[in-house]
Amino acid sequence: MQSTLRSQEAVQQQPPPLHVAIIMDGNGRWAAARRLPREAGHRAGVVALRKVIEAAPELGVTTLSTYAFSQDNWRRPAEEVSALMALLRGYLATEIDRLADAGVRLRVLGRRDRLPDGIADLIGRAETATAGGTRLDLRIAIDYSGRGAILAAVSTVAAGAATCEDVSRQLEQHGGGPGVDLLIRTSGEQRLSDFLLWEAAYAELYFVETFWPDFDGTALARALDAFRTRERRFGGAGRGAKTAEKQPPRSLVRHIRTLLAWSAR
Numbered sequence: 001m002q003s004t005l006r007s008q009e010a011v012q013q014q015p016p017p018l019h020v021a022i023i024m025d026g027n028g029r030w031a032a033a034r035r036l037p038r039e040a041g042h043r044a045g046v047v048a049l050r051k052v053i054e055a056a057p058e059l060g061v062t063t064l065s066t067y068a069f070s071q072d073n074w075r076r077p078a079e080e081v082s083a084l085m086a087l088l089r090g091y092l093a094t095e096i097d098r099l100a101d102a103g104v105r106l107r108v109l110g111r112r113d114r115l116p117d118g119i120a121d122l123i124g125r126a127e128t129a130t131a132g133g134t135r136l137d138l139r140i141a142i143d144y145s146g147r148g149a150i151l152a153a154v155s156t157v158a159a160g161a162a163t164c165e166d167v168s169r170q171l172e173q174h175g176g177g178p179g180v181d182l183l184i185r186t187s188g189e190q191r192l193s194d195f196l197l198w199e200a201a202y203a204e205l206y207f208v209e210t211f212w213p214d215f216d217g218t219a220l221a222r223a224l225d226a227f228r229t230r231e232r233r234f235g236g237a238g239r240g241a242k243t244a245e246k247q248p249p250r251s252l253v254r255h256i257r258t259l260l261a262w263s264a265r
């Protein structure tokens with residue numbers, strides 16, 4: 001009993017994941033279970049997102065990356081796409097003061113050229129208005145594809161004499177940034193669905209049955225506790241490494257070299 005308590009305390013003393021990524025899945029099923037339209041699920045999803053943004057810095061998270069709309073989501077019925085875009089427009093218009101007051105810096109990942117009129121401008125304004133935030137880096141992925149981000153970075157540098165470091169830098173410009181420590185997917189699905197493929201190379205994965213609209217700060221704290229029990233080795237054999245390497249792992253560098261050699265043929 002004593003030793004169980006001691007090991008629980010030891011787990012609690014482990015540092016939290018600094019970068020948490022979330023695939024916010026299950027809005028549709030949450031709504032269906034209540035005989036509501038799918039849009040109602042997405043609206044409830046925004047409420048859950050707000051709760052998680054509030055809780056994340058309190059729990060020691062410094063970067064929160066969330067998947068709101070994938071490149072493949074354009075294949076959904078036009079009515080649902082419109083509802084999601086309207087929600088996004090409303091979020092950008094109304095949430096910015098709240099984010100700025102809470103010290104949250106917003107950055108939107110993904111393509112902006114296919115979004116409905118005015119949204120790219122709203123994104124730019126929101127990013128500027130929250131640029132001074134230092135408590136939490138919030139990244140919302142919209143019209144995003146992890147494979148697309150990698151290909152865009154590679155094609156930007158492929159024409160010139162690019163080094164692996166150039167590609168890595170380009171990836172950051174295409175939304176890369178810090179490696180993901182913990183990747184959460186709600187609703188029982190266990191897939192990456194083209195989210196942060198590069199950054200999640202050494203992420204710990206956490207799948208939970210909860211539908212996204214029911215996820216909150218307590219659920220996030222539970223996921224962080226699960227992370228603390230994991231031993232991260234980054235391909236090595238030792239114990240105790242807790243943060244992702246600054247350099248991309250060697251295997252990824254090898255892949256980039258292959259891609260560059262291939263594109264230069």
Ligand code: FPP
Binds near residue numbers: 027042091187212
């Ligand atoms: C996946 O659930 C969820 C989405 C495709 C949209 C996620 C959007 C939000 C959480 C709210 C929007 C956020 C902003 C910032 C406006 P699903 O619809 O695929 O659910 P299902 O698998 O149960 O059908």
